[in-house]
Amino acid sequence: MPELPEAEVVARQLREHILGAIIKESWLGREDIVRQGLPSLPWYRGARIAGVERHGKSVALACERGGDTRYLVAELGMTGLLLFGPLRERYQKHTHLILTLDGGQVSDLRYWNPRRFGRLYLLDKPGLGQFVSRRFGCDPITVSREEFCALVRTRRGRLKPLLMHQQVIAGIGNIYANEILFRARLHPARQAHRVNEPALRRLYRVMQQVLAQAIKDGGSSVRDFFAPDGSEGRYKRRHLVYGKDGRRCPSGCGGTIRRLRGSDQRSSFYCPVCQRK
DNA sequence: AGCTCTTCCTGAAAGC
DNA sequence: TGCTTTCAGGAAGAGC
Numbered sequence: 558m559p560e561l562p563e564a565e566v567v568a569r570q571l572r573e574h575i576l577g578a579i580i581k582e583s584w585l586g587r588e589d590i591v592r593q594g595l596p597s598l599p600w601y602r603g604a605r606i607a608g609v610e611r612h613g614k615s616v617a618l619a620c621e622r623g624g625d626t627r628y629l630v631a632e633l634g635m636t637g638l639l640l641f642g643p644l645r646e647r648y649q650k651h652t653h654l655i656l657t658l659d660g661g662q663v664s665d666l667r668y669w670n671p672r673r674f675g676r677l678y679l680l681d682k683p684g685l686g687q688f689v690s691r692r693f694g695c696d697p698i699t700v701s702r703e704e705f706c707a708l709v710r711t712r713r714g715r716l717k718p719l720l721m722h723q724q725v726i727a728g729i730g731n732i733y734a735n736e737i738l739f740r741a742r743l744h745p746a747r748q749a750h751r752v753n754e755p756a757l758r759r760l761y762r763v764m765q766q767v768l769a770q771a772i773k774d775g776g777s778s779v780r781d782f783f784a785p786d787g788s789e790g791r792y793k794r795r796h797l798v799y800g801k802d803g804r805r806c807p808s809g810c811g812g813t814i815r816r817l818r819g820s821d822q823r824s825s826f827y828c829p830v831c832q833r834k
Numbered sequence: 835a836g837c838t839c840t841t842c843c844t845g846a847a848a849g850c
Numbered sequence: 851t852g853c854t855t856t857c858a859g860g861a862a863g864a865g866c
Contacts, residue, residue: 558860634860635858714837838865842861843859
């Protein structure tokens with residue numbers, strides 16, 4: 558499932574392959590996949606893809622036409638993918654949007670999302686600003702240590718939900734939250750404001766390392782994440798706790814990885830020996 | 835503020 | 851084998 562590293566990989570591939578391309582045609586399989594701005598869809602025909610942004614786990618195409626800029630935001634949700642045309646055979650069903658392109662390296666870009674947790678948004682500039690400020694907190698890649706630590710210190714809730722709270726820290730989901738907390742040796746249910754300074758700095762450093770490495774590795778392909786060109790992410794090989802319940806802790810502490818189902822239905826994977834509360 | 839619960843949605847896996 | 855049930859998960863929103 559796409560989280561920040563996967564969305565970043567998607568954004569980078571889009572920049573590499575379709576920046577500057579012109580949208581010739583748009584095909585929409587179902588209207589309810591566009592949650593906002595559906596009437597403006599015709600505007601995008603003839604627009605040039607002038608930029609690609611990532612916000613949290615979402616990817617935004619900046620489109621220009623006649624001196625005007627509008628955005629196409631794709632929430633990837635759990636199963637959402639942006640794919641280049643050559644993959645069309647494998648992804649017929651559940652393709653909800655196709656942008657036929659001219660002048661890029663690929664013939665089209667399509668949005669594929671079987672579970673439809675995640676929609677599309679067609680927004681003008683103020684609309685995007687509003688969308689971003691309402692939904693996304695700081696970016697864990699670019700946030701400074703001071704800012705991050707100050708933020709965690711003021712929170713009374715549990716550490717893991719905080720890391721995954723998009724309005725506070727945008728882009729971290731279940732996989733990376735688990736991997737980060739294990740490497741920082743912090744229990745998922747630790748109260749954020751009770752984490753001491755050294756541990757807080759460790760958390761920041763580990764968060765940046767994990768995300769940077771995952772981007773370098775093309776993301777984690779669990780279930781079926783693919784980059785737009787069809788390549789799989791390799792970071793899954795580096796997973797130490799996610800989906801590893803019942804296995805020996807890789808730190809050599811002798812503990813066994815446990816899976817804890819939180820009230821939010823999401824699973825926490827952690828080592829009860831390394832990550833004490 | 836922060837927690838819990840519900841809803842959205844489908845395909846894979848488990849259960850019978 | 852073939853049917854039914856369960857489950858997984860991100861995010862928003864309601865209610866407490």
